[in-house]
Amino acid sequence: MSVTDQGAHGADQRAARRLALRNLLAQADLAALLVTSPANLRYLTGFDGSYGAALIRQDHTVFFFTDRRYDQMVSRLLPDAEVVLAPGGDLVGAVAGVLGVDGEGLGFEPAGLTWGEGQRLRHALPNQAVVPAPPLVEELREVKDTDELAAIARAAQLGSDALAELLPTLREGVTERALAFELELAMRRRGALRLAFDSIVAFGEQAAEPHHHPGDRPLARGDLVKLDFGAEVDGYCSDMTRTVVFGRASERQRELYELVRRAQAAGLASLRAGVTGDQVDRACREVITEAGYGDAFSHPVGHGVGLEIHEAPRMRAGASGRIGAGTPVTVEPGVYLPGFGGIRIEDLAVVREDGHELLTTAPKDLLEL
Numbered sequence: 001m002s003v004t005d006q007g008a009h010g011a012d013q014r015a016a017r018r019l020a021l022r023n024l025l026a027q028a029d030l031a032a033l034l035v036t037s038p039a040n041l042r043y044l045t046g047f048d049g050s051y052g053a054a055l056i057r058q059d060h061t062v063f064f065f066t067d068r069r070y071d072q073m074v075s076r077l078l079p080d081a082e083v084v085l086a087p088g089g090d091l092v093g094a095v096a097g098v099l100g101v102d103g104e105g106l107g108f109e110p111a112g113l114t115w116g117e118g119q120r121l122r123h124a125l126p127n128q129a130v131v132p133a134p135p136l137v138e139e140l141r142e143v144k145d146t147d148e149l150a151a152i153a154r155a156a157q158l159g160s161d162a163l164a165e166l167l168p169t170l171r172e173g174v175t176e177r178a179l180a181f182e183l184e185l186a187m188r189r190r191g192a193l194r195l196a197f198d199s200i201v202a203f204g205e206q207a208a209e210p211h212h213h214p215g216d217r218p219l220a221r222g223d224l225v226k227l228d229f230g231a232e233v234d235g236y237c238s239d240m241t242r243t244v245v246f247g248r249a250s251e252r253q254r255e256l257y258e259l260v261r262r263a264q265a266a267g268l269a270s271l272r273a274g275v276t277g278d279q280v281d282r283a284c285r286e287v288i289t290e291a292g293y294g295d296a297f298s299h300p301v302g303h304g305v306g307l308e309i310h311e312a313p314r315m316r317a318g319a320s321g322r323i324g325a326g327t328p329v330t331v332e333p334g335v336y337l338p339g340f341g342g343i344r345i346e347d348l349a350v351v352r353e354d355g356h357e358l359l360t361t362a363p364k365d366l367l368e369l
Contacts, residue, residue: 268358
C-alpha cells in the first residue's frame, strides 16, 4: 500500500494538505484551483490513475473529474467529493459545466494544461478571472512529512543495496546498456515499483556527458564507470551517483575523484535549514573552481526529490528560497572532461535544523574494481 493510500491515516493526511492549499488560495486571491498535474493530484487526493483532475475550492467543496474507469476509485479516496464524469477527454467542458457562467478567481496549473486547453477554459468561462496559478501545491510538497521521508529513505537504501550487489559483477566487455539492465533488475528484486528515471551508465570517455544514455560501449580496464540511478517506492523517488574505476586508477583519475569528493563534502557541510540553493551550489563550485576546473562543472549542484525526481527546491546559482527542515535534496557536483571522462558523486540528504541526514549509504571512497 502506498504512502498516498494508507486508509484513514492517509485520508487524514490528504485532507490536511487540501486545507493547507485552501489557505494558500486565499493568499493568492483565488477562489479555486484546477489541479491537473499527476504528482499534485496524487499528493492531494491519492489518485494515481491516468485520467483525472480536481477542482479544489476555498469553500471546502471538491469536484473530481474522471471517467468510468476510475469513478469507484475516486469515490473511495474522496468520499465527500462530487465525482463528475468527463468522458472523451473533455475536461474543459466538464469544468465549465460545474462552474457555470458566474464566479471569480479560478487558477489552473500552467504545466498541467496545454496552451490550447487554457484558452478554451478562458473562453468557456468569460465572466471569471481564469489565470495561471503560482506553484501552490509544489510549495506544499517541498517539506515532507514522516511517512514521505520514510518512503524516500527506503528507496534510497534499496538503491545503495542494489549498487553493492552490482559492483562485484563488473566484467570486461559488458556494455553500458547491459549493466543498466542488471542495475534495474537489482532494484526491482529489492522491491522497487519502477525506476525513478532512466539510469545513466557511462564508461570511460562517455562519462564526460553528464546525462549520457547507455549504449553498446564495452567496459575496458582503466575505465571510469559512472552510475546515476534511482528507485521508486510507494510513489516516492530516490537519486544517487557513484563513480568507480574498473581496474587500477590513474593518478589523474585519483586527483579528480578527490577533488569532486572534497567539493561534495563542502556542499554537504553547508546544508542545513535556512540556507539557499545558491549557497550550497557555491560551496561545491568554489572548491572545483579554485582547482582550475570551474568550466568543467556544467550543471546545478542538485534538486529536491519526492513524488517527482526533480522538484523544488532548485539547488543552483541564484536560487534564493530558504530550504526548510524536512526537505530531501541532492548534492551532486561533478567534473567532466571530453576525451577523458567524468566524475560525479551524488547523495540524497534530508535537511535538518542543525545540519542534514544522509539517506544514501553507499561508500564514497574511490573503488578500484
